[in-house]
Amino acid sequence: MRCAMIDDRAKGSVAHRASRALGWSMLNTIASRLGTLVIGIVLARVLGPSDFGVFAIATVTMLAVLSFNELGVSLAIVRWPDDPARIAPTVNTISVSTSALLTVLLVICAPSISAALGDVRATPVVQVMALAILINGLVATPAAMLQREFMQKQRAIADQTNAWLGAIVSLALALAGMGPMSLAIGRLAGSIVSAAMLWWWSPAPYRFGWDRVVAKRLVAFGMPLAAASIVVFASGYADQIIVGSQLGAEALGFYVLAFSLASWPVSIFSQPLRAVAPAAFAKLQQDREAMVRNFLRVLRMLTIVAIPACLAISGAATPIIAFLYGPQWLPAADVLVFLAALAALKVWFELIYDYLVVLSRSRSVLVIQLIWFVTAVPAMLAGVALMGAPGAALGQLAAVGVVVLPCYLIVLRRVGVRTFAFIGAVALPTAAGLVLWCGCWLISRIVSPPPLAAVSAGVLAILVIAALASWRRADVRLVRRAMKGGGP
Template sequence: MRLGIREDAPLIAKAGRAVGWSFASTAIGKLSTLAIGIALARLLGPAEFGTFAVAMVALLAVLSFNELGVSLAIVRWPGDPREIAPTVATISAGTSLLVYAGCFAGAPAFATAMGDPRAAPLVRVLALSVVISGLVATPVALLQREFRQDRKTVADLVTNWGSALTSIACALSGMGAMSLAVGQLTGAAAGAVLFFRYAPQGLRFGFDRRQARALLKFGLPLAGSSIVVFAVANVDRVLVGALLGPVPLGYYVLAANLSNWPVSVFSQPVRAVAPAALARLQGDPRAMRRTFLSTAGLLAAITLPACAVLAGVATPLIRLVYGAVWQPAATVLVWLVLLAALRILFELVYDYFVVLADTRVVFTVQVVWLLALIPALYAGATTAGLAGAGAAQLAVAGLVVLPIYLWELRRAGVPPARLGARLALPVAGAAVAAAVCVAAVLLGPPDPVVLAVGAVAGAGALAALGYRLRGELRELRTAPAAPGPAEPVPA
């Protein structure tokens, strides 16, 4: 069976095949490491998990801007992306080395500010992943541009398995929180080897001043926006760690990881393909808006039932799977899962405006989100602990961010009423699934029975929505590509 995609294949066929491979990669990777993640949580406990979480916050911070956003230019480049790839590789690798030097020097101060000085060595080890990320940025972008999600699937699986198996081996040997850092670095290095091998032209360095100026003009605003995006996504962990300590942070991170499952399994595969697919429809704005709405409806139909079930069975799920010692995480999991449902929509809207090159919307929304989130999180965490921090995030997302995005979509030609019509059925199906789960919890049967009821409710909602929305899928599969090549979009 051929895994590749013919160059003359229609755009929708290419994007659909890429989404399929991206989904398979993410789903297999997540499911295959679930058992190992549970074992690590039981082996390490909340305290060690919290120490690792402190270091992980630092890593995510620098990964958000370490290659200055220039690799995304490869995805959106109107010509042959290989002509700019060597310059992109040089900028990415150079900036990642500088970023690592800053991480190494600032690790002790950061760990102390987070309330856990033991995390400083972990920060230094994990930060080596920044260098690897800078090196693979160009190969990954080239694979994304060519819709070669099949090759990316293999590399991602090697990364996930290498990280998970190394972590659990180190944990069994008594390395504690450092086992997670060593595993993360090992997996990233193993995956990088395959990315270099699979990329259309491997890893080549070069430098063209004219291209570098254009790339930085494009990438720096996105890098600045990425810093704000990181702050929005991770300021909760920073404040929870600083205000409540590393053990509550361990509970919080476990809940956050669980809540991100619908996002990572369903939303991220679409985000790996959607920018490139939408970018190729820039020559036909109506087709681009139609594809966005259809994608939003189908994505909601897949993800919202999963979010509803996860929220409904939060307490029995954590108690049964992770153990009673982790039960405090359930108090915040409900709020974070509901937040994840909104984030799935927000991320698709974010990508839509990136393709439109409307950096004003991208940046402004993130800044407003951050400014509203910091005081809300502080108030929530200090008054109601973990649950208060989760509730504060959901309130800001629903009452501040959602109205702004809807207003900007209206300005871009996507009426909120049309988007609401696409989301109405998925929301209703998710509500029914959630009600079934809550009723099962209140009736008080054993935890395995509650989880089984939740699984049936989620699967039933997903099947019903899939049947009702089959026309949306047919519309996506038969939508014509934009006539002619897409026009270059100014950065």
């Protein structure tokens, strides 16, 4: 009896900490995305499309390396069943040594990479941002320790310091005439200070060490994750690589700005939920029917909020770009129309990904990512040849809608989620989103000036989302209870 009471208290403690972590994760995500949006607007107006494109080349290059720089071993800290302090020194040695090696290689190869992606002016920017890879390797373990201990409050403070300090430095240097290098230096400055904060708050002391047995287990654990991350990066950023290499830095600047704006609803609504959804699904693995019910509830909630938001941005792309960034950025609106619609599908894919991983279907996810890459690249190349940058976005949207979505539905059916149940969960919110798209498109054509059109589209989107949320209020309570371990 005493053991049962202790176990209940332990479960309650974990549920309480997870609930608090979700709150801080959501606050951090919203603040980060709003901050990034505001900062991006100011810097885009100061720098212009060409300089913004040069920085985008450096960013894509850095993100490519960050997808595998520490070989996936830091995630073992989060999932390790025993005391993670035992493996932390070996994790530090692996992550720092591989990150340092990749940093040196990137500095050396920067001229060739910049030329391949469309503008050799990006070379010094790539070289400066390469240092962020080393910093990432240095803080991989502290960041994982904070995640393991549900210390999202401290992580949120570090992330916000990173974002805002980097923004202030970047803006000051941009106004001083340093061009795209201002963004690189700002990003690096924020990363250094944030890293120091993560080290300070880390629950375990920072030490290097080597245990051959542990290292073998870590590499066996991390390498498949690193390989999967590379595939995910390739499928997610192939469009930017194609646009940069085929059309140059300025076209890439337009594309990346549209990509960032289209990603905003995905980050706001999807990322905080993903911080706790896998754990909530995992608790119900022994009751597959309850697990399916909760998946469909979360899917419905996510669709109610995110799909109308994405489609509203797509429908009102032109006045939104003109209002936020100014007329010099209007070519980005043609890209945003398709990328915002693609973001709506990505909201579903991210939730499905988490669900399948909990069910140990990682191989299926990897296969789908490979299919995504193989089908989307030819479509994007053809689109670029026919339509320029908007063609890349349209090509990817077509490939994802026609090929990737059915693949996910097939895999879901194999794990007990019927296709008709999936369609039933998303049908009404998606239909409402499509009607909303038409309304926002009409507003963009008949309402002027652009600020009034953008605000009108936003108000219409809020009304639609509120109506849908009111329709499914019961789901909100059920999902919250499931997240806290209360079952379906």
